[in-house]
Amino acid sequence: MKVVHYWRAMWGIIGRELLRYVKQRERFIAALVRPLVWLFVFAAGFRSALGIAIAPPYDTYILYEVYITPGLIGMIQLFNGMQSSLSMVYDREMGSMRILLVSPLPRWFLLMSKLLAGVAVSILQVAVFLGIAWFYDIRAPWQGYLWVIPALILSGLMLGALGLLLSSFIKQLENFAGVMNFVIFPMFFMSTALYPLWKLKESSELLYTLAKYNPFSQAVELIRFALYQQFNQEALIFTLVSFLIFISLAILGYNPSKGMMKRKGKM
Amino acid sequence: MxxxxxxxxxxxxxxxxxxxxxxxxxxxxxxxxxxxxxxxxxxxxxxxxxxxxxxxxxxxxxxxxxxxxxxxxxxxxxxLGVVFQQPTLDLDLSVMQNLRYHTALHGISRKKARKRIQEELERFNMYERRFEKIRQLNGGHRRRVEIARALLHKPxxxxxxxxxxxxxxxxxxxxxxxxxxxxxxxxxxxxxxxxxxxxxxxxxxxxxxxxxxxxxxxxxxxxxxxxxxxxxxxxxxxxxxxxxxx
Structure with missing residues (x-):
């Protein structure tokens, strides 16, 4: 199999996903409205209620809006990862997933390309979100906007792989509502996206432990540090290992002879 | 034989x-x-x-x-070329975009893809409609596009x-x-x-x-x-x- 075949197929999959995203204007707007409402309404309301002490990567007192911004970037990627998995369930029900899976390439490669396509879409969303935040005076050092790109790729891959894994379990589109309740909300609220760990520790030791080991927290911290040109090794390792676990299980899930497809006789 | x-x-x-x-x-x-x-x-x-x-x-x-x-x-x-019983075209994309996606999955270069897409669509009298969204086509035309797509890589x-x-x-x-x-x-x-x-x-x-x-x-x-x-x-x-x- 030629490398150029892989290359063309990967760009074909990424291109299709970006094209679909741009054509679905409602999806584009919805993906932006959600974090912006949190930023402009929720964060503004909580500004006075929550004092944020100086803690790395920040070297001064910060506004709550500044603290919450990396968490909202994580939120964009979390929703996007789940949205991609929703579209996989939809594609599978509608049949277009079959066209992908019967193409002459290894299944792991097709799934990885699909995952990268989702990451590309999420980075596009994050770029627009950060642009709007910049006009709202929430600004990171300009180098931070470059530092954050590799962090976004890794966090996007990890959250996308989680979505992919979930999609291999979900038989029907209707079951996706459960993902919202049992995956997205717990992951988001039990994380460092909205409040720092030390604040959580003050209220509950259990909540603190759950938030600390939540892969979403680690992805948010990776983004937060990168945005201020700092490297958080613990968050990097944690996010990378989570990605490898999720993607391995997802590939297994989509393997016709080993995974869930065999068990369900589905696809 | x-x-x-x-x-x-x-x-x-x-x-x-x-x-x-x-x-x-x-x-x-x-x-x-x-x-x-x-x-x-x-x-x-x-x-x-x-x-x-x-x-x-x-x-x-x-x-x-x-x-x-x-x-x-x-x-x-x-x-292998396949036309499944369920429709498998992307309704929001054009005929051309759907076919290009397939040629990419089969590793066909853009130049060759353009030529083959033209050949297959002309065979079905569909070439003039290549920029239309699938959503705008009737069932028969959608099926023709699917068959044309299945033949693009010359199975x-x-x-x-x-x-x-x-x-x-x-x-x-x-x-x-x-x-x-x-x-x-x-x-x-x-x-x-x-x-x-x-x-x-x-x-x-x-x-x-x-x-x-x-x-x-x-x-x-x-x-x-x-x-x-x-x-x-x-x-x-x-x-x-x-x-x-x-």
Whole structure:
């Protein structure tokens, strides 16, 4: 199999996903409205209620809006990862997933390309979100906007792989509502996206432990540090290992002879 | 002698303990159009899913142009074009964008893709509509685009899973004629699952599947002789009644 075949197929999959995203204007707007409402309404309301002490990567007192911004970037990627998995369930029900899976390439490669396509879409969303935040005076050092790109790729891959894994379990589109309740909300609220760990520790030791080991927290911290040109090794390792676990299980899930497809006789 | 494009050998498959296919064996040669006939639930779609490796099989062997579907999956799939029963086009994208996506998945360069897309669409008189969204096309035109797409990478074997279901008579006729023309011109092998006996030409072969078993397989003449009937629908009825010829 030629490398150029892989290359063309990967760009074909990424291109299709970006094209679909741009054509679905409602999806584009919805993906932006959600974090912006949190930023402009929720964060503004909580500004006075929550004092944020100086803690790395920040070297001064910060506004709550500044603290919450990396968490909202994580939120964009979390929703996007789940949205991609929703579209996989939809594609599978509608049949277009079959066209992908019967193409002459290894299944792991097709799934990885699909995952990268989702990451590309999420980075596009994050770029627009950060642009709007910049006009709202929430600004990171300009180098931070470059530092954050590799962090976004890794966090996007990890959250996308989680979505992919979930999609291999979900038989029907209707079951996706459960993902919202049992995956997205717990992951988001039990994380460092909205409040720092030390604040959580003050209220509950259990909540603190759950938030600390939540892969979403680690992805948010990776983004937060990168945005201020700092490297958080613990968050990097944690996010990378989570990605490898999720993607391995997802590939297994989509393997016709080993995974869930065999068990369900589905696809 | 024509080469064998599809060889199914002793395939059995079951869903949660229920046997869907039982020791199924047959072959389709290049230049043959074989109609896979069977009542609902006979196992036709299951067989298609096994040939395309959407399902995995444990017993038996399927080869496409000599490549084992299980062991040489990518080589086997490269020789295969499929039109699934369910529509598989992206409704929000144009005809061209849908076809380009397929050529990318098959590693075809943009230049070559442009040429092949033009050839296939012109054959169906669809080239002028290449920039229209799929959503704007009627069912018959969508099916034509799907068949054109399945042929873009020049497969040796074309699988058609009830592609004319829900289409009006002129659209059906046009698709049937077109596929038979392809078989003659390109030496293509076709396996066509259908309920519609009027789609079959006298030169076609038949594979009759009932309750997961092959009841008859071969030329129309051979099947009519086996069942001692004079028409395909009579032969089909006789073979798919309980206690039919095994």
């Amino acid at each position: 024509n080469k064998i494009a599809l060889q199914v050998e002793n395939i059995s498959f079951s869903y949660s303990g229920k046997l869907a296919l039982d020791s199924v064996s047959f072959e389709v040669k290049n230049g043959d159009c074989a109609f896979l006939l069977g009542p609902n639930g006979a196992g036709k779609s299951t067989l298609f899913s096994l040939i395309t490796r959407l399902y995995d099989y444990r017993q038996g062997k399927i080869s496409i142009c000599g490549f084992d579907v299980k062991k040489q999956t990518t080589k086997a799939l490269a020789k 040796s074997l074309l699988l058609l899973d009830e592609p004319t279901v829900g289409l009006d008579v002129p659209s059906r006729k046009s698709i049937v004629e077109h596929v038979h023309q392809l078989v003659a011109e390109r030496d293509l092998a076709v396996l066509w699952a259908s309920h519609l006996i009027d789609e079959i030409y006298s030169s076609d072969n038949l594979v009759i599947l009932h309750q997961g078993k092959i009841k008859a397989n071969g030329s129309i003449e051979k099947v009519l002789n086996l069942t001692q009937t004079t028409a395909i629908h009579e032969a089909f009825q006789r073979l798919t009644q309980s206690g039919a010829i095994a």
